[in-house]
Amino acid sequence: MPVYIDISRCIGCRSCEVACQRVHGGKGHVNVHYVGDTASVPIFCHHCEEANCTLVCFTGALHKEGERTAFDVEKCTGCGLCRLACPFGVVWTDKIAHKCDLCDGREGGPTCIITCPANALSTDFDLASKRARSRAAKAAAQGGRR
Amino acid sequence: MIKVDRNLCLGCLSCSNVCPSQNITRSESFEKRTIHWKRCKEECDLCVEFCPAKALTLVPFDENVPEPEITFDLVACRICGSHYATEPMLRRIESVLPANLQKDSSDLEWIRICPICRRDIEAQKVTKQIMMTRSKSI
Numbered sequence: 001m002p003v004y005i006d007i008s009r010c011i012g013c014r015s016c017e018v019a020c021q022r023v024h025g026g027k028g029h030v031n032v033h034y035v036g037d038t039a040s041v042p043i044f045c046h047h048c049e050e051a052n053c054t055l056v057c058f059t060g061a062l063h064k065e066g067e068r069t070a071f072d073v074e075k076c077t078g079c080g081l082c083r084l085a086c087p088f089g090v091v092w093t094d095k096i097a098h099k100c101d102l103c104d105g106r107e108g109g110p111t112c113i114i115t116c117p118a119n120a121l122s123t124d125f126d127l128a129s130k131r132a133r134s135r136a137a138k139a140a141a142q143g144g145r146r
Numbered sequence: 147m148i149k150v151d152r153n154l155c156l157g158c159l160s161c162s163n164v165c166p167s168q169n170i171t172r173s174e175s176f177e178k179r180t181i182h183w184k185r186c187k188e189e190c191d192l193c194v195e196f197c198p199a200k201a202l203t204l205v206p207f208d209e210n211v212p213e214p215e216i217t218f219d220l221v222a223c224r225i226c227g228s229h230y231a232t233e234p235m236l237r238r239i240e241s242v243l244p245a246n247l248q249k250d251s252s253d254l255e256w257i258r259i260c261p262i263c264r265r266d267i268e269a270q271k272v273t274k275q276i277m278m279t280r281s282k283s284i
Contacts, residue, residue: 007276033269039276041269056242058198077196079160084231085239087250088268089261095163135279 010041045100154201185219225259
């Protein structure tokens with residue numbers, strides 16, 4: 001199950017970046033991007049249903065495992081095609097490819113979610129959509145919907 | 147020895163990465179990537195097996211044949227101008243991905259944009275959505 005972001009909660013502290021690097025031996029898979037002074041957005045793998053990276057991977061190193069876009073390090077040649085095929089720029093190649101693995105095997109799930117001090121990340125799609133709906137409802141109640 | 151089909155080679159990093167004897171070297175400058183295949187006597191065909199383009203074959207050792215070398219110009223990102231990929235690699239991606247996935251909702255040909263700018267664009271898109279709800283609640 002992918003990690004969902006609630007951008008309105010992100011405070012741009014980069015804790016998720018650091019936590020990800022810590023768990024993955026210094027190679028992180030989250031990048032917080034700043035849009036002027038208005039927002040900060042952690043960018044990472046969407047675990048796309050039809051993932052481009054798996055379509056171009058000729059050895060089968062990148063493949064789908066249920067909802068997850070998984071990676072088999074043994075099969076990777078580090079060719080770099082996946083890096084170029086990802087529309088979001090969230091697959092890296094450093095001798096071999098690396099990307100978000102949702103902290104596979106880690107007790108407690110993805111470290112970025114647990115670390116985020118603003119509770120901006122979750123694996124719960126319903127929570128993300130519920131928050132978005134309640135924001136919209138609040139805006140409507142305040143007569144702000146124009 | 148390794149024989150290279152120049153018309154097929156993508157200029158990717160596969161063979162130089164998998165070669166256990168460092169017989170395939172790669173040098174990269176700001177705008178160019180050069181791959182050099184040394185005269186190789188090893189009985190190993192990892193590079194042949196792991197070439198995504200099937201551009202390599204093994205041929206009998208011959209001192210008189212020059213060592214193959216190909217230099218690729220790296221393609222510049224349409225947004226920031228940084229040189230990020232070889233043209234054959236991008237063409238390979240364009241040939242594998244379905245046409246409807248090669249442009250985003252705003253008709254942007256994202257394959258021709260470097261990964262860093264792709265992340266920036268994604269951040270801007272998401273921010274636009276949140277700004278709409280922010281302005282509604284003021």
